[in-house]
Amino acid sequence: MDHPPDLDRLLAEGMAASREGRSDAAFAFFQRASEADPASALPHFLLASEQASAGDFAQAELSFANALLLAPDFALARYQLGLLQFTSSRAPVALLTWQPLLSLPESDALLHFVRGFAALGQNAFSESLAHLRRGLQCTPANPALCSDIVQVVEAVERLESRGSGSEEGTGTGHVLLSAYSRGLH
Structure with missing residues (x-):
């Protein structure tokens, strides 16, 4: 058109x-x-x-x-909408928004990023890291988005090293997510 x-x-x-x-x-x-x-x-x-x-x-x-x-079917818009919802401590709404992205091919970074955030919402740091890192390996990738995800990976690594019992690492209101939402683009 x-x-x-x-x-x-x-x-x-x-x-x-x-x-x-x-x-x-x-x-x-x-x-x-x-x-x-x-x-x-x-x-x-x-x-x-x-x-x-x-x-x-x-x-x-x-x-x-x-x-x-x-x-x-605008996958990046769907991802960003869900990310806004997720970083606003509305993980269930984000997961509903992201649901169609779970049918993307395994070669699509957004599939793995969504899985990573879903695992993060459950404080499953190792699983979250595995998905986020897998998404970063997908090509072609959005450089700005990947840069943001690298920051999330670093923050999740810090949370993981503190252990899931840390008060900062409970629920979906992680410090890293509020910081990430301020830099969202």
């Missing part, structure tokens, strides 16, 4: 503004792109990513959800 002529230009300008740290301009370009092609999920996804980077997690969640309403 062809995009309206302005969509690609607006998306490119929005991504350039985002890279340059001009969040307000990026928001405006992505919003205009969503208006230029109301059936396209990509502007909503990019807007959600920008909102999450700015710390507006409630709006980011709505924008990721809008992207999924338009494109239910």
Whole structure:
């Protein structure tokens, strides 16, 4: 399906503004792109990513959800929506959001990342690490996402070395997850 002529230009300008740290301009370009092609999920996804980077997690969640309403098979949007939910101490909701990702092929990093976070929610640190590391071995991988997962692996390794009895390592509100959610993009 062809995009309206302005969509690609607006998306490119929005991504350039985002890279340059001009969040307000990026928001405006992505919003205009969503208006230029109301059936396209990509502007909503990019807007959600920008909102999450700015710390507006409630709006980011709505924008990721809008992207999924338009494109239910948009795996990265589904993963990011679930991650927002998971890092907001709503693991059961995240697991429901992620459910379709569990049918991805074994070669897909998102499958292993979801499994890793699900295990982390159960304080199964070794299992979580195995899944996260397996996801990092999948190619082609999203470099920004992999960089974030490397940070999660390091934090889970620290939790694991402290033992599961540590107060910081109980439940889904791990310190590492709140830190990860602040850096979400």
